[in-house]
Amino acid sequence: MTSFPVHYSGPTLGEVGEHRAIEEIIAAAPSSRNGDDAAVLSHASPNSRGVATTDMLIQGRHFSLDWSRPEEIGMKAIVQNFADIEAMGARPIAALLAVSAPADTPLVIIRDIASGIASRVRDYSAELVGGDLTSGDELVLSVTAIGSLGGSHPALSLDRARFNQHVVAHGRLGWSAAGLALLKRYGRQEVPRQFAPLVDAHCAPYLNPGRGVVARATGATCMTDNSDGLVVDLSTIARRSAVGIDLFAAAIAPDPLLCGAAELLGADPWEWILAGGEDHTLLATTFGDPPSGFRAIGQVIRGQSVTIDGQAPRYGHGWVSF
Known part of the structure; x- marks a missing residue:
């Protein structure tokens, strides 16, 4: 009860x-x-x-x-x-x-x-x-x-990533998972003030309206949101589209706020980025330049797996319901 x-x-x-x-x-x-x-x-x-x-x-x-x-x-x-x-x-x-x-x-x-x-x-x-x-x-x-x-363009379905496309993202990575880790350790009232943005990202996530429409209008073909974990969600695209995805480590590296929270908690910020989920960051593929509000984070390659600078990711797990 x-x-x-x-x-x-x-x-x-x-x-x-x-x-x-x-x-x-x-x-x-x-x-x-x-x-x-x-x-x-x-x-x-x-x-x-x-x-x-x-x-x-x-x-x-x-x-x-x-x-x-x-x-x-x-x-x-x-x-x-x-x-x-x-x-x-x-x-x-x-x-x-x-x-x-x-x-x-x-x-x-x-x-x-x-x-x-x-x-x-x-x-x-x-x-x-x-x-x-x-x-x-x-x-x-x-x-x-x-x-x-x-319009008449196809929806941005998971099976439409194509070889040699750019992988682009709109939104933060790892912030929600970091916020949850802080809440579990300290509770809402005792989280150090400088980490309030991470707590907010978990408790009340925000997504800039209209970015999906913009991406589709400017040539994106495939998109998902980071709900279950970056590697898990991109692996779904890789499997459905029969492609590989190679992420650029420098493009997704933890920012200073994540690094500070990780140092405080004795955690690895890369786990939040790769496996955290619930950021609802939009992840898309496109042949053109990153749409407005997006940034390049990787490349669609041959294969059917997700790698980072050509290597297997340190963390590959994510959220599962059962």
Whole structure:
């Protein structure tokens, strides 16, 4: 059974009931398309296709209220889903939220999760357009993201990397894993202040909106986001596209902040970079120059494995659900 930190007070879901809780969610994340049995979305623009994805977050497995504020959990739920939309080269336009929670869940937690969702969907000019709320033994969030893929170019699928393309990236590498390691060691309040950006990267990740669309428009052919670990996610591209990927060590080397955190914890920052995941960095392949906001980190080569400067990576593991 889920337990909640004592500082979350006030009425619980069991005390106020489902309808009042839904009213709180709608008030925190309003939408003109929300409130009926189903949301009615606008027609996609001509020559465009719909894109959909879903992902879950479970308390104690994907987040902890011991160090993540409810607003941050909502932000994280949106970013990890909208990153998947962006990774197809599409634009997120809407999200649906399903929540399972114990009856003793403080209402303020649900309202603040919705507020965090609202803040992130606004970054994309998208909306939370509906969902579901039910009683359960654990606090579980499930977000369904909906996007629009414009134009006639193919989606940026995992099987379209080609020999001699550049491998490019948008976003940080290793920051989320470093933040989690700091939280596990110190808790939220005791993490040294200079490492707050690493903690934020784990608790409330941010992805610049529209980078996936830009990459597709400028010639990228394949893309994924760094959710399970850099080597794991690029290995999926290598396997699906029947190519090899060689990363440039200098291009992905740990920055001073990661090195400082690693020294404090007695850790190897390369493990965070290669195996950490949850940065939701966009990873793409293209024949052209890196798209705006991206940087070159490697090359597509012959073979079907991931290497670093021609050598096997020091770490090859990553996140697995089972």
